[in-house]
Amino acid sequence: MIDIEKIRTDFPILGERVYGKDLVYLDNGATTQKPKVVIDRMEEVFTRYNSNIHRGVHHLSDIASREYEQAREIVRGFINAGSTDEIIFNSGTTAGINNVACSFGERFVGRGDEIVISALEHHANIVPWQMLCERKGATLRVIPMSDDGELNIDHYKAILGKSTRLVAITHASNALGVVPPVKEIIAEARRLGIPVLVDGAQGVQHGVVDVRDLDCDFYVFSGHKVYGPTGIGVLYGKRELLDDMPPWQGGGDMVKSVTFEKTEYNDLPFKFEAGTTNYAGAIGLAAALEYIGAVGLEEIAAAEADLLSYATERLSAIKGVTIYGNSSCKISVISFLIDGVHQYDAGMVLDKMGVAVRTGTHCAQPVMERLGIDGTIRASFCFYNTRHEVDRLAEGIEKVIEMFR
Numbered sequence: 001m002i003d004i005e006k007i008r009t010d011f012p013i014l015g016e017r018v019y020g021k022d023l024v025y026l027d028n029g030a031t032t033q034k035p036k037v038v039i040d041r042m043e044e045v046f047t048r049y050n051s052n053i054h055r056g057v058h059h060l061s062d063i064a065s066r067e068y069e070q071a072r073e074i075v076r077g078f079i080n081a082g083s084t085d086e087i088i089f090n091s092g093t094t095a096g097i098n099n100v101a102c103s104f105g106e107r108f109v110g111r112g113d114e115i116v117i118s119a120l121e122h123h124a125n126i127v128p129w130q131m132l133c134e135r136k137g138a139t140l141r142v143i144p145m146s147d148d149g150e151l152n153i154d155h156y157k158a159i160l161g162k163s164t165r166l167v168a169i170t171h172a173s174n175a176l177g178v179v180p181p182v183k184e185i186i187a188e189a190r191r192l193g194i195p196v197l198v199d200g201a202q203g204v205q206h207g208v209v210d211v212r213d214l215d216c217d218f219y220v221f222s223g224h225k226v227y228g229p230t231g232i233g234v235l236y237g238k239r240e241l242l243d244d245m246p247p248w249q250g251g252g253d254m255v256k257s258v259t260f261e262k263t264e265y266n267d268l269p270f271k272f273e274a275g276t277t278n279y280a281g282a283i284g285l286a287a288a289l290e291y292i293g294a295v296g297l298e299e300i301a302a303a304e305a306d307l308l309s310y311a312t313e314r315l316s317a318i319k320g321v322t323i324y325g326n327s328s329c330k331i332s333v334i335s336f337l338i339d340g341v342h343q344y345d346a347g348m349v350l351d352k353m354g355v356a357v358r359t360g361t362h363c364a365q366p367v368m369e370r371l372g373i374d375g376t377i378r379a380s381f382c383f384y385n386t387r388h389e390v391d392r393l394a395e396g397i398e399k400v401i402e403m404f405r
């Protein structure tokens with residue numbers, strides 16, 4: 001069981017007050033807050049050994065390089081990848097997907113080929129594939145969803161075929177919280193030898209992720225959504241695929257030798273890390289992963305499941321509230337609307353009560369279009385939230401209803 005009092009003191013920002021009220025931060029789907037250990041680790045980088053990595057013979061560069069490679073090992077262990085060669089640091093989920101779309105797409109996708117995504121995707125897992133299809137004359141196929149946000153797996157099986165080059169699927173929907181049957185989706189593609197990319201932006205912070213058990217070919221996530229710094233992310237890829245993919249970007253560090261006639265590319269993972277990477281961010285991310293590892297991923301999942309069920313119960317009992325994405329398999333996200341109140345107005349009133357939620361399309365316009373709405377109010381909980389904060393949200397919604405009646 002999580003010691004919530006202790007956990008909350010680990011996150012300095014949770015003690016902030018907003019408009020004179022205790023902050024209730026329910027926008028964890030957009031970005032998570034940072035524990036003190038992450039803030040301290042970042043400060044340590046810049047105050048004790050900041051130096052560009054892999055390039056210097058001097059003491060500071062040596063420490064920074066070692067810490068960076070140690071961070072890679074911590075990420076490897078966290079997602080149970082087979083080798084650090086399969087862990088590529090980048091700026092986040094968006095960069096990871098674009099990397100695969102550009103380099104895998106460059107080598108393996110051609111005219112008449114197909115890429116399969118789902119109706120639940122964030123724009124980051126739609127647009128790079130659309131751009132690839134446009135460049136290559138390929139087609140984007142979409143697994144449809146039900147009114148509750150559940151994917152039609154029979155349809156998925158029917159569209160997989162000889163022309164499918166890749167399946168790109170979210171580990172969990174940021175807009176609705178729905179968790180698709182990712183393992184089944186991967187197994188089906190695997191049967192036909194089709195690689196699968198999992199967008200783990202909303203996956204890795206909510207429970208144990210084991211890329212070898214999932215048997216996905218690529219897994220991408222962002223540091224800032226898993227209690228780490230901004231501007232750092234991870235692309236995991238199976239070595240045999242990464243080896244066959246051309247580099248995405250050219251520059252320093254991704255080369256072994258350069259002449260005007262020819263460049264020899266570096267080995268994995270450096271082949272995909274052109275230029276100075278966010279080494280401080282990588283070291284901060286490692287601190288975040290160590291932190292949640294110590295709290296316990298299973299404990300985190302249990303605490304969040306409790307918050308989700310309590311919040312669902314509380315919000316469902318309020319007349320005029322409609323929850324979207326009523327699937328039995330969800331991360332701790334509740335997307336909802338209030339009858340007769342625009343989501344922006346509700347979000348602004350809640351903000352004045354110290355309750356931070358997100359409103360709008362959540363970078364998932366096709367989800368909203370499918371549901372016939374122009375956006376939702378989204379409360380996204382994580383393990384440092386409490387039932388008392390859920391009550392503050394519910395009371396806030398009741399106040400909104402009263403104000404707009």
Ligand code: PLP
Pocket residue numbers: 029030091092093094095122124125170172173174199201202222363
């Ligand atoms: N995919 C999903 C499911 C997301 O929720 C997000 C961010 O909200 C992204 C991708 C993009 O992440 P980032 O902006 O950190 O690259």
